[in-house]
Amino acid sequence: MILYISPIPTAFIQRDIEMLRPTFKIIHLNFTANPYLLPVYFIFQFIQLLILLPLTSKYLCFFAGYHTVIPVFFGKIFKKEVIIECGGTDAMNLPKIDYGNYRKKWLKKATIYSFKNCSLILPVSYSLVKSTYTYDKDSPKNQGLLHLIPDLQTKIQVIYNGFDVEFWTDDQRKKFPFSFVTVATGISKKNRALVKGIDLVLEMAKAFPSYTFTIIGDSEFKTTLPNVTLLPPLNQKAIREVYRQSQFYLQLSYSEGFPNALAESMLCGCIPIGSNVGEISKIIGDTGFILAHKDLALLHNLISTLKEKDLESLRKASTQRVKNKFNYNLRKKKLIAVLT
Template sequence: MNQFKKPETKSCPNILFVSTFQAQFIESDFEILKEKFKVTKLSGNGLIHVLRLMLACFKHDIAFCWFASTYSSIVTLIMRTLHKKSIIVIGGVDIAKDEKLKYGIWINPWKALLVKQAIKLASVVIVQSEEINKRVKMLANYDGKNIIILPTAYDTNFWQISDKPKLNYILTVALCNDKKRLLIKGIDILLRTAEILSDFSFIIIGINDKVIKGWNIPSNVQVISAMERKSLLKYYQEAKIYCQPSRHEGMSNSLCEAMLCGCIPVATDVGATRSVLNNTGFLVKPEDPAELARALKLAMELKADMSSIRKQVEKYTIVYRKEKLTEIIFSL
């Protein structure tokens, strides 16, 4: 399924937009779809949400589900039974299986079975990169014939390189409201790396003060709470290096936003990160502070080619995603 063209005679379908929580990247797809289609958004969890989803399936032509979950599995099964179409967009947690951190839907046997069937039954499964494509096929143990690779979109007009020179500090952005999230995002690894690179300055944005309380924060690390994107833009534009030390990722929004602002990327080889960097910056093994420190040191010595770094991501525009999502939906 590589080419999608809008049939001239096909009517505009009603779309059920499903998610378990709100996030900017999810909202972006909702805004894209509602420009061209009649879209009903249902976001939530629990038994009442399940009942709402089940009833909504009867009233809509296509279900568009963000994340492979127990909720999307129910929706996909009902839509298939009703001879209707469904789309599942794979994120990050839905390709994770980390027994040690107890992270990812695949560590639960019955949820894994539901998600596996949902992926196979869906009319289309959208993934963000070839790495995630392979991961989904491995976890679901199938040929992946319904998979389409379509990267997440970014506001390339907002995330811009500044005219001001870069400052020599290392930036990490990770929304962390609990200890597990800190570990998923590799913040513990980053702090150990900062101890090695005691002459370097680090700024970490997005961590709740209560979560980090009691942790040993090196003196060269500044921790800042989450902020609106207008405030965040300044840090992306200032920082010479963006570091993503994650143990797990899908296609990291923060990494892509930082690259759009010309930051040299230093990131762990997880999720879609290899495709995002595409031989730009430094790719390292996860959970290795020494290797991460070496890469950051090398990055700090470079003169950043900000335009080349930006070009790796600026192709992932909202216009492109809108065009492709429209083609996919009209192809069903």
């Protein structure tokens, strides 16, 4: 039996569990993102892992942090394999926007301990292994596990995210002209909004009042801009419907590992516009547009010139790129091979 341990439930974690359940027996245990509840959850998790220990063959964790300390400790003591999927915040240090596990003393210690003492690290992108950050000149350039933990010796294997090309499809309907969508949860918190680039989305909404912008994911977030539609978290079918109506997807994040929504929207025929962080430029390739630096003038110029582009060709190319490079079955095959 594999114990799958995560800090909070998310759609991409659920997708991995569904991917693996036909092959393995999996029990999913969630931790907490609430710092005030940490002592209680440490005790609760210790009891859970102790009870399940005789049945456990290995631990699979998404992200490193407080929730991986006890599984890694158990792995070392009881000779169980512990695999950590590195997703983003656990391989980044961006103090300007208060992002990344390395900005807090004890979270940093928990993250480093977990990565140093686990059996295998599975980042979702090469940028999380070692990268040079150039999007914002005021942030540290050296990012990724090998920069942040220079003496890290644990084996690393990158496995990209994969997407269901049978579900996320472009139904070829006519798109609403110059309609832009982005998905971002938790953006009612200021630093989360900055991480997801919502400040830039709102600036573009002000600059282009005839264009429409949709933000999905946080019912608490507010704006008075008339051309911005705010939607709460939606199920996958509802999100797919928004993608199929929208012409462009905005991924203007300050930091990302491998953004799932970007690839899913591309499969639905959205033309991608993304920031030059993480794996975004490799996902988009030549099928969309990259904002090289966090610069409003650059972004304004990019949006202004969209009318001059062959948008229909980009629509088709973006869908095909994700089908070819980031297929669900490829990730499934690689994960199963690692866990077998």
